[in-house]
Amino acid sequence: MIKKDIGLFILILVVGTVVAIINPLFLSPINLGNTANLVGLFGLFAIGQAFVIITGGIELSVGSIIALLGVLFVDLMVNHGVSWPVALLLMLVLGMLMGLMHGLFITRLHLQPFIVTLCGLLIYRGVARFYTADATAGFAFGDSFPTLEWLTTGRFFGVPHSFIAMSVVAALMWVVLHRSVFGRHLYAVGKNEEAARYSGIDTKRVIVAAYVICGLLTAISAIFFAMYTRSISPSSHGNFYELYAIAAAVLGGFSLRGGEGSIVGVVLGAILLQVLQNLVNLLGIPSSLNFAVMGSVILIGVLADTQFAEFRKRRITGRGAG
Amino acid sequence: MIKKDIGLFILILVVGTVVAIINPLFLSPINLGNTANLVGLFGLFAIGQAFVIITGGIELSVGSIIALLGVLFVDLMVNHGVSWPVALLLMLVLGMLMGLMHGLFITRLHLQPFIVTLCGLLIYRGVARFYTADATAGFAFGDSFPTLEWLTTGRFFGVPHSFIAMSVVAALMWVVLHRSVFGRHLYAVGKNEEAARYSGIDTKRVIVAAYVICGLLTAISAIFFAMYTRSISPSSHGNFYELYAIAAAVLGGFSLRGGEGSIVGVVLGAILLQVLQNLVNLLGIPSSLNFAVMGSVILIGVLADTQFAEFRKRRITGRGAG
Amino acid sequence: EEKKQLAFIVNAASDFWKLAEAGVKKAQGELPNYDLQFKYPAQGTAALQNALMDDLVAAGTDAIMISSVDPKTSVDAFNRIAAQVPLFTTDSDAPDSNRIAYLGSSNTAAGVQAGEIAVKVLPNGGKCMGFVGFLGADNAKERIAGFKQAVEGKGIELVDVRGDDVDFARARSNVDDVLAANPEINCMVGFYSYNPPKIYEALQAAGKLGQITVVAFDEDPITLGAVKDGSFAGTVVQQPFEWGYQGMKLMAAYLEGDKSQIPDNKLIIVPTKVIDKGNVEEFEANLKATLGK
Amino acid sequence: MADAFLQLTQISKSYPGVQALEDVSLAVAPGEVIGLVGENGAGKSTLMKILGGVVAPSAGTIHVDGVEKAALTVPEAIAAGIAFVHQELNLFENLDAAANVFIGREPLRAGPLKLVDSRALYAGVKPYFERLNVDFKPTTPVADLSIGQRQLLEIVKALSLNARLIIMDEPTSSLTLSETERLLAIVADLKAKGVSIIFITHRLNELTACADRVVVLRDGRVVGHLPKEKITHGEMIRLMIGRDLKSLYQPPAAPPGETVLEVRDLRTPTHPAHTVSLAVRKGEILGLAGLIGAGRTELARSIFGIDKILGGTILLAGKEVTLATPQAAIGAGIFLVPEDRKKSGLLLDVSIAENIALPDLKAYASNGLVAADRIRASAETQKTNLDIRAPNTETIAGSLSGGNQQKVVLAKWLAMKPKLLICDEPTRGVDVGAKTDLYQMLRALADAGVAILMISSDMEEVIGVSDRIAVMHEGRISGFLERAEFSETNVLHLAVGQGISGHGSNGVGTNHA
C-alpha cells in the first residue's frame, strides 16, 4: 500500500521537476496556489469516490450532483434570498440524502451500483437543466457574499482554502479509513462481502454509509466549485468529473473490485491529474493535445511503477531461492 | 439469463406502447427506420463492449476510438485520395490493433483495464484533435462515394443497413459467445481467472481476443458513424459513448465483475436506450429533461424487473411450502 | 386544432440562446395559429442534432430553423431534411445546402469589430491571449480570423487561443495559468459568452483588473458590468433575440406562401454591435426589458 | 511393479519466509496408489501443484517418461496425463455442472468454427455421474450446488480426463461415509486399470483401505515411507507428528445443563415441506450428521440469520427470538463457523491477525479507533493455541495451507465468548494432530458452559466427539442417538431415512430440557 503511494509520489516529483526545468514559473507561488486550489476542489470529491470504490461500488453521478447542487445553491441565495449558511447546510444535507438514496437502492433493492448511479447521473443533470430551463445560474455583477467568498476562495498565506479544506477532510478520512472500526469494515465488505456478513458486520449499513460520505464530500466540493466558477451552466458544469474522480482513485492504487486503496493514494492521484492539466498550459502545449499528454504521462507512470515493482519482486524471490 | 432478457423485452414493449399511444407517429416507418439506424450504430460497439465486460474488464476508449478512426477514415479518403475499400480495411485493422494493444497491456504488463483504456480514451481523443487541429473533418459538398454510402447509410426495404449489419454481427457473436468453445472460455475467465488457468485455458489469449473483438466492432461502428454524421468534430464526436455501451450491457444483464450476460441482453439494452432518446424527441418533452426521463425510465424499469423477479422467487418457494 | 409546428434548434444549452428563446416567445404571441418549439439537443454534437431533426420531422414539424454545430459537413443531413420540410439556418450557415435562407450575424464581421476595439485601446500594440470553448468550431474560427484580420499590422499579436471544451472550471483555470505563466500578455479576448466573466474573475482574484485590456463577446451580465466599470474595453454582441423573433415570423410567412422576405443571396444578416462604456447602460436596459426581468 | 513413468528429484519450493518443500523425491509407477500424509502446511498441496503445473519449483527436476523438465505448465501436465482434484474448489459458478467437467477441453463440432458439441458434452459426463451416483443433473448450475456436491463434481472432472495419474488433494473432506466408500471403490477400480493415484487425506483410515504405500511429509521434507503392510493409523500419526495421540472422546466434566437453543418446526426454502426441531443444551456437544445435501448447512445458516426462515420458531434460553441478521445472532451469543472458508470464512488477501479480529473489532478499539497491537497480541495467542503454521500473524491468509486457513476461521470465533457455537464441518482439511487439539478446545468450551452444535460429515468425528447425535435426512431430523446407541450403522441408517432398531425413525427425540 505504502509502496504504491511512494511510486506515485515519485512520479509527481519527476513530472514536476521536468516541468519546472522547462518553465520555472511552474514553481511560482501564484501557479502553485492555483494548482493547489484545483487539487482541493477535485480532491474533495475524489476522496468521496474512494470510499465508494473501496466497497466495490462506483459513483457515476458525482459530476451531475456538483451541477445540481451548484445550481440550487446559487439560485437559493441569488433568487430566493436564502442566507448562505442555510443554503450551504441545505446542500450538504441534500448531498447526503442523494448518497443515502443510492446506498439504499443498492443494498435494499439489490440494484447494481453502476445502474443506480448512472440513473443518478442522468436524472440530476436533467433536473438541473430543467430547473434553470438550461440557463446559466450565476451571481449578478456585484453580488457579493464576503464571508462565504473568503471561506471558499480565500487564501491563507497563499494557500487556497479549498486546499486546506481538502487537507483537513483527507486527514479526517485517513483516520476513518485506516484507523477506525468502520474503516476496517469497509475494507472487509469490499474484499469479501459474504465473509464480512458472516463475521457479523452489518454490510448494508457499511455500504450505505460509504455512499453517504461520498454524497457529503461531493456536496462540499459542489459549493467550492460554485464559488470558484461563480456561474453554472447546468448542461456542462461537472461533466466527466466522475471519470476524474475514478481515475484519481485508480491511479492512487484503488481497484474497482473493491477492498484496496489508501487516502494518501487518492490524494496523490488527484494531485497528479491537476499537475498534468497545469503542465499543458504552462508549457504552451496546444490545448488539443491536452488529453493526449495526460493519457501518455499516466500510462508511462503506471507502467514504470508496475514494472519497477515486478522487477523488485523478482529480485527478492531470486535471492530467496539462491 | 433468458428470464432477464424477457424482462427487458417487456420493458421495451411497455415503453414503446405508451409512446405509440401518446404519439402514433412513433410507429411510422420513417421513425422506426431512424431509430433502427441508431440502434444499429450503437448496438455494434455495445456488443464489442459486452465481450470485454464478460472478462471482467472495461473498455473506456470506445468513444475516442470512434472519433479517431472516423477522422482518419474521412481524411484518408477526402484529403489523401485513398480509395474507400483500402481506407475501410485500414480502419478495421487499426481498431483491432488498438484492441490488441489494450489486451497486451492488461495481460502482459498487468495494468488495470480501467487505467489502460482510460489512457486510451485520453490519448486517442487527443491525437484526433491534434490531427485536425481541432477542426472538423468532413466531406466537402459534392463529395460522393456511392457504393460506400449505399453500404453504410442505405436501406433495404426501409431497414437501414446499419441495423442489418448490427443484426448480422449480433447473430455471429451470439454463436461465438453462446455456442463456441471460445465463448465458454470467456465466461470461465470472467468468473474465475485463476481456475481457468488451472483448467489449461490460455487466459491471456482469451482476454486479448475479447479486446480485439471489441476494437474490431468499434471500428466497424466508427465507419458507420462517420458516414452517418459525414463530419467529425474530434472534440465531441463519440463523447460518452463508452457510457452508453456499458449502460446497454449492464441493462442487458451483464455484471461489471465479469462472467455474466448474453448477446440478446446487450442488444435489447441498446434498443431501450435508443427508444428512450427517441421518446423524448417524439413526445415534445423539453430537451432539458431528456436525461432525466432516460434516467427515470431506466431506473423504474430495472427496479420493476428485479422486484418482479424477487416476487416470483418468493412465490415459488412459498408455493413449494404449501 | 391542426396547428402548424415550427422548431428552432440550437447547438448547445447556453444563456445566449435564452435571448433567442425570448424572441421565439414574442413571436408565439403574434402567431396564434402556430406551435413554436425551442429545442436544445442533449449534447452539442452534429449526430444528435441530425437525429433530433429526423425525429421532429417524423413527429410532424412543418419547418425548422437550426443553429448547426457543424454546418459545413452536415450538408447531406440538411438536404435530407430540406427535401421534407422548409429548412433555415441561423447562427452558422451551410450555403451549399438546400436550406431556404440564413438568418443571423456574420461571425467574421464580429471578430473584426472586436479587433477594432483592441486597436483603439492599444495604440502601442500588445500581446493578446484568446480563450474559447471549442477551438475547432466554425464560429470560433471565424471570430478568431476576423480578430486577426483587424489587428494585422497594428502591432497587436494574438499569441494563442486556449480551448476549454465549455468546462467553466477549465475556462477559469486557463486564465489563471496564463496569468501565472505568461507575464508578457497585456490583453485578453474572451470569444465565447462565458469566457469574459472567467477572465474578469481571474483578474479580480489576481488583483489585475484594469491592468490588462480585455475584449469580450456577447452580453453576459458580468461582461456588461465589467464594461460599465471600465474593466473591459468593450464587447461585441449579436442580436439573438432578433434571430428567434424574425426567424419564426419568417418561417410562418414562408409556409403561408410569402417568399418576398428571402433576398436573392439568401442571407438575412442581423448586424452585430459594439458595446462600450458609452452605450452599455442603454443596452442593458433594453436587454432587461426583452427578457422581462 | 512396472517402472516409474514420473520421477520428481530433489524438489524444493520456497515462498517468502516459508520453505514449503525441501529435497523431496518421489517416483510414481503405473497402477499404484500412493497415500500422501502430513500435518497442515507440511507441503502436500505444494508438491502436487508442482506436478499439476500450477506452481514451479525453486529447485529440482521432473522426469516425465524419461524427459527431464525444470517445471511443468498446466497444459504440459494435462498432456502428460496428470489430472487434479484441487483441495480448494475451482469451479465456475456461472456454468453448469457438465460444462465445468469439460472446461478447457470441450468436445467440438463444426470443424474450424470450434463450436461446443453440447450433446457429446452431456453424454460424456453421464457415465461418471452414474458411477459416482451424484444427486444433481449435468445441467444443474454449479451456483446451486452445496460444497459436498461440488467436491463430487471435481472428482468427476478428474475421472473424465482418463489420465494415467490422478492427484486427489483431500477429495473426501466434505464427503460423507457412503460417498467416500464409493470413491474408494472407484480408486480400486482405476488401479486395476493401471491408473496411478496420489491420495492426500487427513482421514487416515481411508489410506489403510486403499493405499499401496504411504509417503509422509513433515515441514517440507519426506520423513517416512510406509509399505502396504505397515500402513496403520498409529504408524502414520507417529511419523506425521512425532508422538501418539490420545483417544478422541473426552467425556464432559458435568452433565448437560438447561436448554440454550431450541428450534421448533423450522422450515427452510430448500426443503419447505419438512420441519426441523432440535434442542442443544448447555455444556453438550450435539453432533449433526447426514448425507450431502441433507440440509444441515442450511439449518445452520437459518439459525444464524443468513437465510430467511419460512416458518417455525427459535427459542433462546426458553424465550422466542427472531434472528433476522447475523448481527442479531451474534448479539444473542450465537456464532457460526461456516462451511465454505474461501467464500464465507476468510478475507483471503488480508493478514491472519486482521481476519481473527474481524468479528469482534469493537473489542480491540477505543473511541472507534482500532488498536493494532491489541489485535496482534490476541492473534498471537490464537496462533499458538490452535497451532496455526505461519511465519507470523501478519501472513496473508490466502497463502496458508488449507488446514491452516480452517484454523484461522475457527480462531475468529474462539477469541469471543459464545453461548452457542455452530461449527459447520469444523475440521475440514485439518490434520489429525490439530484435530485432537481442536476437539479438546471444543470440549473445554462446552465444559465452560457453551452449547455446541457440530455439523460434520466425518463419521469418526461425529461418533468420537459428540455427546449426542442428531441425524438429518432430506430436510428433517430423522432421529437422535444417545452415546450408547452410537455406531456407524445407526448413523447411516438414519441418514438414508431408515429407522434403527428400537428407535422410531421419525422420532424427534425426547425433550431433554
Ligand SMILES: Nc1ncnc2c1ncn2[C@@H]1O[C@H](COP(=O)(O)OP(=O)(O)OP(=O)(O)O)[C@@H](O)[C@H]1O
Ligand atoms: N502462495 C503461497 N505464498 C506463500 N506461502 C505459501 C503459498 N502457498 C503455500 N504456502 C506455504 O507453503 C506451505 C505448504 O503449504 P501446502 O498448501 O503445501 O500444505 P499442505 O500440506 O497441503 O497442508 P494442508 O493439509 O493444510 O492442506 C505452508 O506453510 C503454506 O503457508
Ligand SMILES: Nc1ncnc2c1ncn2[C@@H]1O[C@H](COP(=O)(O)OP(=O)(O)OP(=O)(O)O)[C@@H](O)[C@H]1O
Ligand atoms: N447457494 C445455494 N443455492 C441453491 N441451492 C443450494 C445452495 N446451497 C445449497 N443448496 C442446496 O440446498 C440443499 C441443502 O444443502 P446443504 O448445504 O444445506 O446440505 P448439507 O447437509 O450441509 O450438505 P453438504 O454436506 O453438501 O454441505 C442441497 O440440495 C443443495 O443443492
Ligand SMILES: [Mg+2]
Ligand atoms: Mg493442502
Ligand SMILES: [Mg+2]
Ligand atoms: Mg453442508
